[in-house]
Amino acid sequence: MTEAVILRHNKIDLALHILRAESLDAVVPSRPLLLLHGLGDRSPDSVPHWVAAWPGPIAALDFTGHGDSTVPAGGGYSPEMLMADVDHALTHLTDGNPDRSITVLGRGLGAYVALQIAGARAGQIHGAILTDGPGLAGGPTGPTSQSVFALDTDGSSPDPYALVELGRDLRPGDYAVSFVGLANAGAPVATPIAVASSFRPQWLAAVAEAPGVIESSLADALATYE
Amino acid sequence: MVNPDADSGLDEHGESPFPDAHRPDRTYDLPAHGVRIAVHEWGSADAPALMMMHGGFDFARTFDGFAPKLAVAGWRVVSWDQRGHGNSAHAPLYSWDGDMRDTLAVFDYVAGGRPIPVVGHSKGGALMTQLADAQPHRFRCLVNMDGIPYKRNIPDLAEHERTTMLAKDLAGWLDHRGRTATASRKPGTLDELAHRRGRMNPRLPHEWLRRLVTTGGFRSDDGWRWKIDPALRFGGFGPWRPEWMLMRLPGLPMPFLGILGAEMEEMGWGTPPHKVLPYMPIDGRCEVLDGVGHFVHIEQPDLVSRLVLDFVGAPA
Numbered sequence: 001m002t003e004a005v006i007l008r009h010n011k012i013d014l015a016l017h018i019l020r021a022e023s024l025d026a027v028v029p030s031r032p033l034l035l036l037h038g039l040g041d042r043s044p045d046s047v048p049h050w051v052a053a054w055p056g057p058i059a060a061l062d063f064t065g066h067g068d069s070t071v072p073a074g075g076g077y078s079p080e081m082l083m084a085d086v087d088h089a090l091t092h093l094t095d096g097n098p099d100r101s102i103t104v105l106g107r108g109l110g111a112y113v114a115l116q117i118a119g120a121r122a123g124q125i126h127g128a129i130l131t132d133g134p135g136l137a138g139g140p141t142g143p144t145s146q147s148v149f150a151l152d153t154d155g156s157s158p159d160p161y162a163l164v165e166l167g168r169d170l171r172p173g174d175y176a177v178s179f180v181g182l183a184n185a186g187a188p189v190a191t192p193i194a195v196a197s198s199f200r201p202q203w204l205a206a207v208a209e210a211p212g213v214i215e216s217s218l219a220d221a222l223a224t225y226e
Numbered sequence: 227m228v229n230p231d232a233d234s235g236l237d238e239h240g241e242s243p244f245p246d247a248h249r250p251d252r253t254y255d256l257p258a259h260g261v262r263i264a265v266h267e268w269g270s271a272d273a274p275a276l277m278m279m280h281g282g283f284d285f286a287r288t289f290d291g292f293a294p295k296l297a298v299a300g301w302r303v304v305s306w307d308q309r310g311h312g313n314s315a316h317a318p319l320y321s322w323d324g325d326m327r328d329t330l331a332v333f334d335y336v337a338g339g340r341p342i343p344v345v346g347h348s349k350g351g352a353l354m355t356q357l358a359d360a361q362p363h364r365f366r367c368l369v370n371m372d373g374i375p376y377k378r379n380i381p382d383l384a385e386h387e388r389t390t391m392l393a394k395d396l397a398g399w400l401d402h403r404g405r406t407a408t409a410s411r412k413p414g415t416l417d418e419l420a421h422r423r424g425r426m427n428p429r430l431p432h433e434w435l436r437r438l439v440t441t442g443g444f445r446s447d448d449g450w451r452w453k454i455d456p457a458l459r460f461g462g463f464g465p466w467r468p469e470w471m472l473m474r475l476p477g478l479p480m481p482f483l484g485i486l487g488a489e490m491e492e493m494g495w496g497t498p499p500h501k502v503l504p505y506m507p508i509d510g511r512c513e514v515l516d517g518v519g520h521f522v523h524i525e526q527p528d529l530v531s532r533l534v535l536d537f538v539g540a541p542a
Contacts, residue, residue, distance in 0.1 A: 010406040010457050011318040064319070073260025074309070075327065076319030080464055084403035091404065120396040143470040146360045148326045150259045165323055170465040182393050 002045060004068060007088045015068035016089050017043045020058040030056030031103060031126060031226065032093045036086065038108025039135025039166050040158045042067030050218055051105065055226055061089045063113075065159035073153070075161030079109070079138075079169055083116040090117065090124055101126040101188060103225040105218075108133025109166055111197065112176070115207060118193055119179030122186025127225025129194045130204065131218055137201040139168035173206030184212040194221035233416055233445070240445075242416070242436040246527070247290040251297075253313075256306070258331035261324075264313035265306045265332060269297030274541040275336050276301040279329065281348025281373065283426075283460060283493070285312030285453070287441035291434075292523040295531035300541040301343075306332050308350075310455035312442055320458060322466070325353055326360075333364055341366040341480075343538040347523060348373045348493065352471050359474040367481040369534050372520050374475070374484055375468030376497040395463055402459050409456040413449035416440065426492050429519040468495060475505040482510030483537045485530060487518040494520030 007014040043060030062069040094100035106114030111130035118128035195208040250266035266286040286305035293303040307314035346354035351373020420435035
């Protein structure tokens, strides 16, 4: 079993799972790796084999409405609100020190959120690795005919509202690329974003083609952002 | 410490009076898929229903002056506080989808599937325009009061400066989210809150703003505070573009009346009328009110209520 830290984000209790703690021998804190799961998924119970080579601490966040985090009533999800979830994890993992940074690895929906936090907190995201997972595509890239809906929910996770609302959110390519520009302008490294996915929906294809974004295997990207 | 004299002149309900403004005849809570929504009605409970939706950072009681003018004409005017606003619950999450869902709960309760007249102001007008496009069977007609969004350009700004501005916006928003768990609205005297609101509503009289404080705020030990959820923040960012709302207008199949104030204000969309007029639906028209700001129904309640009543026709 892993330790979970509860972080309060407005009315939501977020579960941040510490999969691997900082080594007791560490003289100076090493850079944490934060894992972000895909749509409808949850954090792993232990360190996944595909990040086992990471030299420092590893944590994984359950987004709002997922895993062990609070399932709110009435929906209202957006990737931007999940970015704010990640910001709370960032503050915790860096002890609130704006001079410290983390590397973030997002799968599916988590990749889109990883891109956003890499732009929004560019000075503290050493690298963002975007890879395949549930919810990678998202919704349309422009306005469409729209359905309005209500769902039966029982408070269990994952929240059905999250599954629908975060599966159809607007993801225009130029909006996604604007976060690349912010990351490039403010990150401590020259190429802070790595695309390691096989599938490239429109927003991610636009990101992969943007200046300063590297395309890489997962292992190479992790080695780059240690 | 609050000066009790500052609260003088309130009526028996603890509300600041304003000419022709009336409390709702009925108020009640409606469960909307887990979110408590406060509903306010003016007029006879047996009269035909007319829905009225307020704008962002407003609340249903901002219709205290306007709604009664439609009620005396025979309508049951139904408005509600959007989630996080007025007397409705502070929700864990806020989004356009969430507001749409809450709106449908009120529609279902009040009208079932019957088409009824609908009036929306500002964000309420934009939201109702989208709902009219998605579910036209619910609308007998639609009045949009200064709620037609249009792209607002910031001229003479280089690309790298735009990036800097967005970075500050994002960081500011995240910093705000970091404080929401413990945040509360800034307290003040009744007049202080009215003055603060007046900075965003410079065209509205102070006595009206005082009434807003006493209907959209509450008094605590250290002063008055707005009821609106401190987690909500003016402005924002995201992938949605205001001008996308325009694409929904031409196809609306129900009669449509747009009412635009020609005077630009901070809380308005800054929509130039000539940009909107080409997008009117087949059965639509737009009235542009010169010398009137974003709150057309508050600045000119008699004129706007006449326009609306003439447009929606007799209650039936």
